[in-house]
Amino acid sequence: MxxxxxxxxxxxxxxxxxxxxxxxxxxxxHVPIWLxxxxxxxxxxxxxxxxxxxxxxxxxxxxxANPAMQEALMLSLRVAALATVMALILGTLGAAAVYRYxxxxxxxxxxxxxxxxxxxxxxxxxxxxxxxxxxxIPFSFWTIVIGHATFSVVTVYNNVLARFRRTSxxxxxxxMDLGANSFxxxxxxxxxxxxxxxxxxxxxxxxxxxxxxxxTTFTAGQQQTLPIWIFxxxxxxxxxxxxxxxxxxxxxxxxxxxxLAQRLTARSSDTEGEKS
Amino acid sequence: MLNRISTFLYxxxxxxxxxxxxxxLLWFVVVYLGALLTMLINSFFYLDGFTGxxxxxxxxRTYAKLFETTNLQIFGRTTLMAALVTLACVAIAFPLSYxxxxxxxxxxxxxxxxxxxxxxxxxxVVRVYxxxxxxxxxxxxxxxxxxxxxxxxxxxxxxLPAVGGPSLSVSATGVFLVFVYIWLPYMIIPIQTxxxxxxxxxxxxxGDLGANSAxxxxxxILPLAFPGVVAGSIFTFSLTLGDFIVPSLFGNSSFxxxxxxxAYQGTSGNIPLAAAxxxxxxxxxxxxxxxxxxxxxxxxx
Amino acid sequence: xxxxxxxxxxxSRHFGDVKAVDDVALEVKDGEFFSMLGPSGSGKTTCLRMxxxxxxxxxxxxYLYGQDVSNLPPYERSVNTxxxxxxxxxxxTVEDNIAYGLMIKKVSRAQRMKQVDDMLDLVRLPGFGHRxxxxxxxxxxQRVALARALIxxxxxxxxxxxxxxxxxxxxxxxxVELKNIQQRVGITFVFVTHDQEEALTMSDRxxxxxxxxxxQVGTPAEVYEHPATSFVASFVGTSNLVSGEVAKRxxxxxxxxxxxxxxxxxxxxxxxxxxxxxAADGKVRDVVYLGLYTRYLVELDGGGDxxxxxxxxxxxxxxxxxxxxQKVRLFWQKDHVRYVGG
Numbered sequence: 001m002x003x004x005x006x007x008x009x010x011x012x013x014x015x016x017x018x019x020x021x022x023x024x025x026x027x028x029x030h031v032p033i034w035l036x037x038x039x040x041x042x043x044x045x046x047x048x049x050x051x052x053x054x055x056x057x058x059x060x061x062x063x064x065a066n067p068a069m070q071e072a073l074m075l076s077l078r079v080a081a082l083a084t085v086m087a088l089i090l091g092t093l094g095a096a097a098v099y100r101y102x103x104x105x106x107x108x109x110x111x112x113x114x115x116x117x118x119x120x121x122x123x124x125x126x127x128x129x130x131x132x133x134x135x136x137i138p139f140s141f142w143t144i145v146i147g148h149a150t151f152s153v154v155t156v157y158n159n160v161l162a163r164f165r166r167t168s169x170x171x172x173x174x175x176m177d178l179g180a181n182s183f184x185x186x187x188x189x190x191x192x193x194x195x196x197x198x199x200x201x202x203x204x205x206x207x208x209x210x211x212x213x214x215x216t217t218f219t220a221g222q223q224q225t226l227p228i229w230i231f232x233x234x235x236x237x238x239x240x241x242x243x244x245x246x247x248x249x250x251x252x253x254x255x256x257x258x259x260l261a262q263r264l265t266a267r268s269s270d271t272e273g274e275k276s
Numbered sequence: 277m278l279n280r281i282s283t284f285l286y287x288x289x290x291x292x293x294x295x296x297x298x299x300x301l302l303w304f305v306v307v308y309l310g311a312l313l314t315m316l317i318n319s320f321f322y323l324d325g326f327t328g329x330x331x332x333x334x335x336x337r338t339y340a341k342l343f344e345t346t347n348l349q350i351f352g353r354t355t356l357m358a359a360l361v362t363l364a365c366v367a368i369a370f371p372l373s374y375x376x377x378x379x380x381x382x383x384x385x386x387x388x389x390x391x392x393x394x395x396x397x398x399x400x401v402v403r404v405y406x407x408x409x410x411x412x413x414x415x416x417x418x419x420x421x422x423x424x425x426x427x428x429x430x431x432x433x434x435x436l437p438a439v440g441g442p443s444l445s446v447s448a449t450g451v452f453l454v455f456v457y458i459w460l461p462y463m464i465i466p467i468q469t470x471x472x473x474x475x476x477x478x479x480x481x482x483g484d485l486g487a488n489s490a491x492x493x494x495x496x497i498l499p500l501a502f503p504g505v506v507a508g509s510i511f512t513f514s515l516t517l518g519d520f521i522v523p524s525l526f527g528n529s530s531f532x533x534x535x536x537x538x539a540y541q542g543t544s545g546n547i548p549l550a551a552a553x554x555x556x557x558x559x560x561x562x563x564x565x566x567x568x569x570x571x572x573x574x575x576x577x
Numbered sequence: 578x579x580x581x582x583x584x585x586x587x588x589s590r591h592f593g594d595v596k597a598v599d600d601v602a603l604e605v606k607d608g609e610f611f612s613m614l615g616p617s618g619s620g621k622t623t624c625l626r627m628x629x630x631x632x633x634x635x636x637x638x639x640y641l642y643g644q645d646v647s648n649l650p651p652y653e654r655s656v657n658t659x660x661x662x663x664x665x666x667x668x669x670t671v672e673d674n675i676a677y678g679l680m681i682k683k684v685s686r687a688q689r690m691k692q693v694d695d696m697l698d699l700v701r702l703p704g705f706g707h708r709x710x711x712x713x714x715x716x717x718x719q720r721v722a723l724a725r726a727l728i729x730x731x732x733x734x735x736x737x738x739x740x741x742x743x744x745x746x747x748x749x750x751x752x753v754e755l756k757n758i759q760q761r762v763g764i765t766f767v768f769v770t771h772d773q774e775e776a777l778t779m780s781d782r783x784x785x786x787x788x789x790x791x792x793q794v795g796t797p798a799e800v801y802e803h804p805a806t807s808f809v810a811s812f813v814g815t816s817n818l819v820s821g822e823v824a825k826r827x828x829x830x831x832x833x834x835x836x837x838x839x840x841x842x843x844x845x846x847x848x849x850x851x852x853x854x855x856a857a858d859g860k861v862r863d864v865v866y867l868g869l870y871t872r873y874l875v876e877l878d879g880g881g882d883x884x885x886x887x888x889x890x891x892x893x894x895x896x897x898x899x900x901x902x903q904k905v906r907l908f909w910q911k912d913h914v915r916y917v918g919g
């Protein structure tokens with residue numbers, strides 16, 4: 001796909017070196033993921049032999065039926081769902097406040113919300129771990145959710161705030177002017193205009209939570225989310241074929257919604273939110 | 277009823293602001309800042325070596341431990357690794373970012389952008405896992421080396437001190453490769469953003485003034501892309517400093533900051549030392565961010 | 578009081594230290610086309626926003642048909658607004674945009690659709706109901722915004738520089754159309770603009786704003802012919818402002834006065850004047866031929882300049898250019914002079 005015709009004036013063509021370098025970088029990014037798919041079908045159970053001696057489909061049902069994997073998957077899904085809901089609420093409220101009002105310290109809010117994602121994961125992890133330790137809170141489902149919600153808020157916040165800024169601010173005034181109270185305005189005007197941004201933010205928050213491993217290591221105690229289970233399998237491989245298949249499933253579960261989120265934000269920027 | 281609530285709120289914009297801002301603010305102050313604060317507090321406690329219990333008394337002796345030789349080596353090793361990873365990411369990311377920003381047609385650009393963001397967002401653990409497959413002794417790299425009859429070179433390389441090891445998947449080189457792979461998208465996107473902000477007219481003007489394309493690249497494009505490079509390096513540097521997964525899976529016995537923190541808080545239950553250790557990357561990152569701001573990196577984010 | 582549509586009593590609006598609106602008293606009569614004219618930042622838009630309810634006065638009271646609305650939210654006032662950027666809802670069709678107010682009032686769907694069709698006819702967009710706002714041109718969006726406001730039969734319609742985004746030709750066409758619609762529906766229009774020509778063409782009365790205060794309220798003719806202050810004289814149309822020594826030589830007093838360029842006549846230096854005229858001698862420094870008329874800049878002998886405009890009834894560009902550099906006598910009727918303060 002790199003050899004496609006480009007709309008550049010003559011003399012502005014990319015050199016072969018540049019094209020090769022770009023292609024190499026792209027392959028470097030993607031070939032490892034393809035290999036995961038390949039290995040899900042290998043007959044080799046005890047090593048990572050390449051090329052695979054032969055291919056089989058038998059691991060897929062086995063992996064799906066594996067109780068440890070199922071348990072980890074369920075925990076991850078529950079944590080991600082709840083963390084996403086909290087991120088949606090907190091992120092949207094924050095974005096609305098920053099967009100509609102001027103207040104002291106407004107500029108700092110964005111910076112503040114992105115900190116848990118920008119600082120190395122162990123900082124957030126060990127910080128929450130210290131608090132758990134100091135206040136002697138027992139590890140639980142909730143300690144994982146709290147950690148995940150904290151770093152997921154910013155994805156919703158950023159998406160919704162960007163959408164607010166792109167849509168015309170007078171729309172809310174126009175709606176109230178036409179007789180709608182604040183709640184009616186929110187329902188009929190604000191929500192339809194930010195819905196795709198909310199969805200995109202939620203998807204990102206979900207996948208962020210779904211495959212988080214660093215913070216979770218410090219907040220999970222003995223419980224295993226799916227990434228932690230995979231991490232454990234990598235440290236002490238017991239069941240390679242099942243791990244391979246699980247890895248493939250995780251790629252699918254996270255990558256497909258991301259594609260959707262990309263589409264949602266890209267498409268809405270063409271049509272919606274006209275700003276005279 | 278709703279009308280009356282709405283009117284009540286309409287007359288009190290400050291109350292509405294408080295209602296909107298309070299939940300997220302409260303959450304972040306209590307949960308996040310609170311946690312950071314307890315971390316700070318913990319770092320001033322110490323672990324009693326005999327009882328194995330944390331003693332909640334103010335002391336600097338935990339911080340003093342950071343300056344023992346082994347721990348200083350850990351900081352040095354991790355920072356060096358982060359720096360090397362950052363440089364490698366710049367070298368690999370730049371051509372692709374440059375191609376996307378300047379030569380790709382709008383359609384192709386959308387696809388390439390997706391091709392970069394999907395790895396960025398898709399599962400971190402699984403992407404790490406894929407390198408377990410690649411670097412294994414029986415994996416694709418060894419297979420390829422045999423295929424092109426370079427297995428002797430690979431064997432010689434693995435025999436080198438510091439960079440080698442029993443196999444690529446247990447070596448500093450392995451750690452380095454996986455880090456570069458994992459953080460590469462974080463470098464591509466800011467560089468591309470910065471390059472896209474270079475106006476075409478500027479490049480044309482440079483050509484107009486008699487510069488050949490190499491000169492234009494060196495004198496016009498590179499300086500303007502630099503903030504993007506710095507912005508990307510914030511990610512690659514910070515993320516490498518704090519990671520423990522990759523060194524645990526691919527490293528030999530030598531510690532990195534993240535791995536040390538994990539070990540202290542986990543196996544030995546020494547949360548004070550783990551907390552004090554974490555101050556290391558925070559300090560390094562704050563210094564780094566201050567330099568980055570001087571270099572104008574925040575405009576490219 | 579009942580025939581005043583909008584009444585401002587000592588209304589002020591402060592943003593921090595900035596007095597956007599400073600102790601304004603104002604009355605808009607029922608059924609009037611009322612314009613608020615002024616440069617940007619003069620407080621006219623803030624006044625409009627306070628009538629609509631988007632902003633509330635820091636002090637003072639606003640009445641709509643006798644009712645104190647100072648503290649009512651926008652959705653409890655029978656006032657509607659046409660916004661500068663139209664503020665159409667991008668996710669709704671034209672039809673749903675126009676019907677929005679009725680939907681909120683829970684008018685039945687059939688009833689809504691009928692009224693929407695009437696409105697589309699009124700603004701001359703029949704058959705456009707199923708389009709999205711993004712498929713309309715600027716002028717069409719503007720008509721939809723107008724229809725969306727008028728369908729609610731507001732007691733007062735507020736228009737916030739609604740023609741600002743249109744090109745000149747469309748703007749002039751819409752000026753006529755707006756005035757027609759206003760006369761047909763008989764609703765009080767309050768129109769905010771910074772374009773003096775627009776205000777003069779369309780309004781029954783004009784309030785001229787400057788720095789948060791009203792400088793003058795009057796009919797277009799009054800504001801133009803009898804500017805109350807030097808600001809009004811210079812902002813509405815162009816005026817020659819003469820004061821001090823120069824004024825004293827012409828009128829015998831140093832009181833500041835204004836004279837419109839088109840009221841001044843050019844004559845030969847020896848021309849004799851009647852007692853009802855003022856006269857001044859000078860030299861033509863510059864001539865600008867503008868097709869319909871010609872503008873002369875005359876340097877007075879005793880210092881100071883006057884701008885003079887004459888229609889090109891008989892003259893051609895060749896003729897007027899010859900005047901440059903010549904000595905002339907200017908004269909104008911004494912009762913065309915306005916003595917203005919400040």
